[in-house]
Amino acid sequence: FVRCMLHSCYSSLILFFIPWAAMYDTVRDDGKDIADYQSFALLAQTCLLMAVNVQLCLDTHYWTAVNQFFVWGSLSAYFAITFTMYSNGMFLIFTSVFPFIGTARNSLNQPNVWLTILLTSILCVLPVVAFRFVLMQLRPTINDKVRYKMRKEAVPAPTPRRHPRKVSTRRSGYAFSHAQGYGELVTSGRFLLKRPTKSRSTLFSQVDSPLAK
Amino acid sequence: MMASSYNAKDEDGHITVSGPGGGTLKNKKPDNTAFKQQRLPAWQPILTAGTVLPAFFIIGLIFIPIGIGLYVTSNNIKELEIDYTGVDMSSPCFNCSQNFSWNSTRPCTCTIPFYLEQAFESNVFMYYGLSNFYQNHRRYVKSRDDSQLNGDIEALLNPSKECEPYARNENKPIAPCGAIANSMFNDTLELFYIDPNGTKIQIPLMKKGIAWWTDKHVKFRNPGGNNPNLTAVFQGTTKPVNWRKPVYELDTDSENNGFINEDFIVWMRTAALPTFRKLYRIIQKKNSMIPTLPRGNYTLEVVYNYPVGSFEGRKRMILSTISWMGGKNPFLGIAYITVGSICFFLGVVLLIIHHKYGNRNNSADITN
Numbered sequence: 001f002v003r004c005m006l007h008s009c010y011s012s013l014i015l016f017f018i019p020w021a022a023m024y025d026t027v028r029d030d031g032k033d034i035a036d037y038q039s040f041a042l043l044a045q046t047c048l049l050m051a052v053n054v055q056l057c058l059d060t061h062y063w064t065a066v067n068q069f070f071v072w073g074s075l076s077a078y079f080a081i082t083f084t085m086y087s088n089g090m091f092l093i094f095t096s097v098f099p100f101i102g103t104a105r106n107s108l109n110q111p112n113v114w115l116t117i118l119l120t121s122i123l124c125v126l127p128v129v130a131f132r133f134v135l136m137q138l139r140p141t142i143n144d145k146v147r148y149k150m151r152k153e154a155v156p157a158p159t160p161r162r163h164p165r166k167v168s169t170r171r172s173g174y175a176f177s178h179a180q181g182y183g184e185l186v187t188s189g190r191f192l193l194k195r196p197t198k199s200r201s202t203l204f205s206q207v208d209s210p211l212a213k
Numbered sequence: 214m215m216a217s218s219y220n221a222k223d224e225d226g227h228i229t230v231s232g233p234g235g236g237t238l239k240n241k242k243p244d245n246t247a248f249k250q251q252r253l254p255a256w257q258p259i260l261t262a263g264t265v266l267p268a269f270f271i272i273g274l275i276f277i278p279i280g281i282g283l284y285v286t287s288n289n290i291k292e293l294e295i296d297y298t299g300v301d302m303s304s305p306c307f308n309c310s311q312n313f314s315w316n317s318t319r320p321c322t323c324t325i326p327f328y329l330e331q332a333f334e335s336n337v338f339m340y341y342g343l344s345n346f347y348q349n350h351r352r353y354v355k356s357r358d359d360s361q362l363n364g365d366i367e368a369l370l371n372p373s374k375e376c377e378p379y380a381r382n383e384n385k386p387i388a389p390c391g392a393i394a395n396s397m398f399n400d401t402l403e404l405f406y407i408d409p410n411g412t413k414i415q416i417p418l419m420k421k422g423i424a425w426w427t428d429k430h431v432k433f434r435n436p437g438g439n440n441p442n443l444t445a446v447f448q449g450t451t452k453p454v455n456w457r458k459p460v461y462e463l464d465t466d467s468e469n470n471g472f473i474n475e476d477f478i479v480w481m482r483t484a485a486l487p488t489f490r491k492l493y494r495i496i497q498k499k500n501s502m503i504p505t506l507p508r509g510n511y512t513l514e515v516v517y518n519y520p521v522g523s524f525e526g527r528k529r530m531i532l533s534t535i536s537w538m539g540g541k542n543p544f545l546g547i548a549y550i551t552v553g554s555i556c557f558f559l560g561v562v563l564l565i566i567h568h569k570y571g572n573r574n575n576s577a578d579i580t581n
Binding site for chain 2: 018020021022023024025026027028029030031032033034035036037038039040041066088091092095096099101102105106110111112115116119122123126129130133134137138
């Protein structure tokens with residue numbers, strides 16, 4: 001709980017103060033205003049969205065085509081909706097509801113703004129990555145150790161052995177528990193032997209092959 | 214084993230079950246496609262030393278040059294700020310700031326001399342800055358009527374309720390209504406250059422091209438279409454309480470009069486922070502041989518109309534050049550350099566940790 005609290009406090013501070021400091025007394029590259037209320041709101045909103053998306057990418061355990069579609073799709077939908085909401089047409093039809101007209105066009109074409117967004121998202125995600133990495137080094141969980149071992153064993157045997165066992169076909173993250181799981185594997189001690197075990201290695205070598213290269 | 218029996222009928226999705234009457238039941242199992250059986254090819258990001266450490270070093274190495282570039286660009290921007298609030302006795306504008314009253318017909322002027330150390334080249338932008346002015350107060354920001362400002366005749370004569378109490382005055386609707394319009398900045402600033410002979414030359418200031426294109430051409434429109442006679446169009450409305458002139462007398466140029474007056478538009482774009490600057494005029498560059506503002510003595514003449522003493526605000530005039538990253542703001546450069554170096558340092562620290570403790574992955578006590 002404390003870790004979550006710390007992480008969220010840190011993210012909130014970053015997501016506000018970096019755009020604030022970047023916008024303080026700043027103007028566009030043609031001299032016109034950018035530090036107005038609407039542009040600042042748009043900037044903070046976009047920073048937040050990018051940071052959340054990057055965090056999501058990091059936390060997704062199994063990247064399938066569906067995942068890719070939804071993550072990139074949500075980002076493009078955000079930009080599409082933002083531009084639509086801030087377009088001339090919507091303003092002219094519903095004047096008081098969409099007063100932010102022109103804000104996206106005028107602020108998102110500034111390199112200043114994009115650099116701020118990049119900085120904020122990376123700054124939000126860096127501690128998470130570093131923390132997880134350190135945890136993995138100092139206190140590896142059983143999962144991590146298994147993965148490490150499997151990668152070491154999979155690398156010298158690059159051809160994946162497709163075993164007709166059906167348990168390896170179920171590959172989505174949550175369904176891990178529906179498959180055999182580690183129990184039988186670990187207690188039988190086969191795992192500790194140096195020869196690649198058939199049921200596990202197919203699973204991991206399939207998944208790890210892009211990384212193992 | 215549970216696993217084997219589970220697997221036997223898993224793959225085949227088209228088992229037909231024969232019922233007792235000899236008919237076949239259509240099976241309800243999902244099709245045996247990769248998508249429905251969740252067999253899509255997948256990739257799993259695992260944080261290993263081989264991916265994380267290079268990533269940290271690369272990010273560090275990319276950010277530091279970006280930060281240096283931003284910082285150098287920001288330092289090359291020339292800026293000059295003159296605070297002309299007139300709070301202490303020695304300031305030329307002290308009299309103006311003290312003797313303020315709304316009904317004074319004779320405007321108070323003050324003159325501030327200053328010296329420009331370096332010549333300013335290319336387009337120079339003149340801003341007015343206010344401090345301690347909360348244009349981001351919620352009730353203030355809502356106090357406007359965008360339909361009226363868009364030229365809607367209906368809204369011109371019946372301003373929305375958001376504008377209260379600045380919607381009507383003496384039973385006539387106020388155009389433009391609202392607190393934002395009412396508090397429009399109305400000081401006049403003029404620049405004079407004093408050349409070595411002693412003659413005072415007025416510097417030409419451009420008042421067009423200071424507002425966003427979308428604001429001037431889409432968001433703000435004068436009512437009555439393109440009718441050049443704005444006095445007639447605004448018949449039946451009255452000026453905001455704190456204004457000296459009505460909205461159709463803001464400028465003699467008809468392209469800059471009424472609601473599409475650029476100073477008005479710039480003011481209506483409410484600022485996000487209590488200390489802000491807004492573009493006032495542009496000093497165009499002359500040919501590339503002569504600097505736009507040469508070194509030397511200048512004077513700033515202020516027609517002091519705008520009172521800021523009641524909320525302890527400050528007013529200033531800012532002259533600035535511009536680069537591709539906007540005005541002078543070294544924060545982004547410094548932030549990038551800092552983050553880049555922290556990243557690099559963190560990468561080194563993680564490398565050390567990995568070397569010392571990374572072998573725990575190889576330990577044999579896994580089954581316990």
